[in-house]
Structures are given as structure tokens and as C-alpha cells.
Amino acid sequence: MLYVPALALALQISVGWAASVSVDTTSGVLHGTQTNGLSTFKGIRFGQAPTGSLRWEPPLAFTSTASHNATKFGPACVQQFPFAVAALNEQLFNTPPPPESEDCLFLNMWAPKSSTPTPVVIWIYGGALVFGSTSIPTYDGASLAASEKIIVVSINYRTNVFGFPNSPDLPTAGNNLGFLDQALAFEWVQKNIAKFGGDPKKVTIMGQSAGGRSVASQYARYAPGTAPFRAAIMISGSAEARSPTPNFNAFNNMATALGCTQDPGAARLACLKVVPATTIHNYTNGPTSGTWTSFVDNVTVFTDPIQRVRDGKTAGVPFMLGTAENDGSLFALGQTNLTAYLAATFGTAVTADQVRAQYPSGSDNAIVAELIRDFTFLCPHQLWSAAATAAGQRNVYRYSYGAVFPNMQVFPNAGAWHSSDLFEIFGTYNRTGATHAEDTLSHTMQTIYANFIRDPTSSPALDWPRYVPGNNTRTLAKLAFNGNVELGNVVQAVRSSLNDAPCDAIWDRFLA
Numbered sequence: 001m002l003y004v005p006a007l008a009l010a011l012q013i014s015v016g017w018a019a020s021v022s023v024d025t026t027s028g029v030l031h032g033t034q035t036n037g038l039s040t041f042k043g044i045r046f047g048q049a050p051t052g053s054l055r056w057e058p059p060l061a062f063t064s065t066a067s068h069n070a071t072k073f074g075p076a077c078v079q080q081f082p083f084a085v086a087a088l089n090e091q092l093f094n095t096p097p098p099p100e101s102e103d104c105l106f107l108n109m110w111a112p113k114s115s116t117p118t119p120v121v122i123w124i125y126g127g128a129l130v131f132g133s134t135s136i137p138t139y140d141g142a143s144l145a146a147s148e149k150i151i152v153v154s155i156n157y158r159t160n161v162f163g164f165p166n167s168p169d170l171p172t173a174g175n176n177l178g179f180l181d182q183a184l185a186f187e188w189v190q191k192n193i194a195k196f197g198g199d200p201k202k203v204t205i206m207g208q209s210a211g212g213r214s215v216a217s218q219y220a221r222y223a224p225g226t227a228p229f230r231a232a233i234m235i236s237g238s239a240e241a242r243s244p245t246p247n248f249n250a251f252n253n254m255a256t257a258l259g260c261t262q263d264p265g266a267a268r269l270a271c272l273k274v275v276p277a278t279t280i281h282n283y284t285n286g287p288t289s290g291t292w293t294s295f296v297d298n299v300t301v302f303t304d305p306i307q308r309v310r311d312g313k314t315a316g317v318p319f320m321l322g323t324a325e326n327d328g329s330l331f332a333l334g335q336t337n338l339t340a341y342l343a344a345t346f347g348t349a350v351t352a353d354q355v356r357a358q359y360p361s362g363s364d365n366a367i368v369a370e371l372i373r374d375f376t377f378l379c380p381h382q383l384w385s386a387a388a389t390a391a392g393q394r395n396v397y398r399y400s401y402g403a404v405f406p407n408m409q410v411f412p413n414a415g416a417w418h419s420s421d422l423f424e425i426f427g428t429y430n431r432t433g434a435t436h437a438e439d440t441l442s443h444t445m446q447t448i449y450a451n452f453i454r455d456p457t458s459s460p461a462l463d464w465p466r467y468v469p470g471n472n473t474r475t476l477a478k479l480a481f482n483g484n485v486e487l488g489n490v491v492q493a494v495r496s497s498l499n500d501a502p503c504d505a506i507w508d509r510f511l512a
Helices: 006-015 086-093 142-148 177-196 210-221 249-257 266-273 277-284 305-310 338-346 352-358 364-390 420-426 436-454 497-511
Strands: 019-025 027-035 038-045 064-069 106-112 118-124 151-155 198-208 231-235 319-324 396-401 474-479 491-495
Touching (some): 019 038, 038 142, 038 177, 106 142, 118 177, 118 210, 118 436, 142 436, 198 210, 210 305, 231 436
Parallel strands (some): 118 151, 118 198
Antiparallel strands (some): 019 027, 027 038, 038 106, 106 151, 474 491
């Protein structure tokens, strides 16, 4: 349990400042801070530094008996910002830019004081598996933890070529290293969370975008009864069918560009392991680089995870999942020709006439935004939730988020854009220009998510039924549409067919 050094406790009592608080863990004795009953620990090392000979190796647990300062975030993992939208991505998801390092396997925790074991949520950031960090202000867990009396844990994992190298030099099962990092962090939580007042039997994993995809991948990899979590939340991201054939081009091209010209194998890997991380970073953020993502290894990623859900081969725990109404607006910036976009993305498999039949109004840019939302986020969620309910999973809660606030319109035609809901969930929205409605909705969203984290077998909000797919049930929760922001009216339950028609007509055949 938590213990407070006598001197620090005296300081807290006498002047009301943040006190020191210490916890003995497998990572050593961690010295964090405590303010108003909320203990905060940052930069907790859970994995050994994946550097030198450990670059591109599965993570190894870090153990220690020494004392460690846990008051500052550890560095972000090495970042890659893809090129066409690099500036906007950095503005939205990397401001202020944190220090970066290969040595980045750290987690953070916000733990409220409680007399009973506390439910826990583990946050997994997005960023297309190529960027992301726990230390950006949006993901600060203090407000959610303090307001809802739950423990919030955020975890770093390796991204881009460091985390998902797609390398023929490595064993197939050794390529999705970022997912292995996440699993190691889950193990750390199971071993240590009780010492912070948490309940290891009440852990929920939660992620957005690539973080939602990470949650889905973790959900799919664990057999029933083996998962180190009891519930899952997928926000604007899940997993769909994948080609079993890996593509090594990006890694091979990088190796050649960096002067490691041996044939694929141990010698080339040894050459690449001594290339400075800054050199690799400069290459991956340059114009000739490819990008990296997960591939099928049949350990952490499967060809058809949705069929695994249908077959009952997955964790099978309750889950909540949802998309934002304008999840595609960020990705449609600059796309003004529907025909050209479809040709570049789908070749001849989809025509503009087919798409316009499903999206009958709006400009080409608006249609591209909607189809990106559906193909990338909404339709995979439809398939995922339908598969789970078909397998007998009762506790599925599906939603669409629709709140639009003037102070959140950070690019043209943003709407309820991809990630805008996170500011309300974490309570980190911009107070400048915030309305009373936004303040209220933030509290409402925190309560909804915390309700699910506390008890994933009960409705997260009033009038929100368990999800049942089809045209005859009203079980899709539209959240914060039409200015409804109070807990008692934030849910409008509708038929999922109102959202899913383009999925059935066009997109599902590409995804399942």
C-alpha cells in the first residue's frame, strides 16, 4: 500500500503543498508526489532499455531494488511524422514536443486515495503506430483519476521502424514489438497495481486510433480466461482482416540507405543495430522513407481477428467501442476530387458513382471525409461488435460521438474530429473559450467511461442498451448530438443501420 515519509507528510499537513509519496515495486522504490489525495508517478521504467544489442528484440522486464525519482515523464519513443501531414500531426499530437529516445519503456500513474481496491484503466495512445507519447498534455490522467476515483495508467510503446520493423532479418513473431511492449506493461500492472491501491482483477485497457487498434489486437491475441484485463475500450480504432503476406520493402530500402548492404539476416541486423538512433530517425522522417505498421505473425496479429472473435478464440471480455461523427475530416484535408482519391486508394474496385449513391450530399471533400470515417473506423467497429454479439458476448456497448465546440475547430471543417473526444474524456480541453456545455460534457464523458471501467457489465449511462446489430433495435448510442451534454440526456439510442448502410453496401467486403 502507499506509504508517505514522515517529513513529507509533515510538509503536506503544515503548508498544503504537494507531498512526496513512495511505493516499493518491482521497478524499485518509486518516489512520486501527492496532492489533494491524488498520488502521481511518472517515468516508471517497466522495460529494460531496448538499445544496442536489444534494439529490435522483444522487451525484457526491468527490475530494481533502488530508489527512483518518479516525478517526470520518461522520454517518448523515437517518433516518425509522415510527410504530407507532418506539420499538422506535430501540431495536434506532439506539442510541446517531448524528448525522444530509444530508451523509452516507461509508464505513468495517477492513483486517488481510496479505502477499497480501485478499478484501473490502462491508456494506449494512437498515432498510426508511427508516433505517439504518453507525455503530451491531452493524455494527462489527473482529472479523470481525481474526478472518478479510478487509477489511470498510461504506457509508452515502440513505434515506427523501432516498434514494427517489418524486417526479414527478424523472426516473424519478433516484428510486432510495440504490441509486446504493451503486453509487458500489462504484466507490470498486474504485479504492482495493488501497491498503489488498485485492483488487478478490475483492469480495463483503453486506446484511441492506433491505440484502439492495439486494444483490439490485444483482445484478439488472448485466449478466453487468459487476458490480463477484464474489459476493453476501443475509440476510433479496431482490427480487421489483413493480408498474411508481409512487405519488407521499407526495411530493406532503409538498410541499403543506411549502408547495411548485406543480404537479409543476422549480419545485416548486426550492422543496423550499431547505426545511431538519430541517424535512423533522420532517415524515417525524410522524404525517401517508407512507413511501418504491424503485420500478421499469428501471435499478436491474425489474418482475420474478427473471425477469431466469432469463433470464441479471443479474450471475450466486455467492451465499449465508438467513433466520432467526423473521424475522417482530418484525413480528408486537401482531398477535393473523389474520383482521384478512389483511384489512388482502391484502384478500380470502387467507382465514384457507387460512393455517391451512399453519400448523396456534399462536396467531394465532404464525401471523402465520410468514406474515410466509415472504411477506416466505423465499419470495422460494426464488424467487430457484430462478431462479438454473434459469439454470445452480451456486454457490448457501441456509440457515435457528435459534440462540436467552437474552441475545438482547429482546422477547416473539423466538426467532431478524430481525437476531439479525448480532450473531454481526459478533461484536458482548452478552457479558453470553453462553454458551460463543454465543461458539462467533459464531466459527463468522464463519468460514462468510468462507469464502464468500474462495472463493464452494466450500462455506462442512462438509456444506453447493450448493443444488438440490425435494423430492428435501437442500441447504437449517439452521444452529445443536438447539444445534449448532461448524463441524463447525452444518449440518443438509434438503429445502427442509420450509420452502417455504406458498410453493408461497399466497405465490408474489403474488411472481412
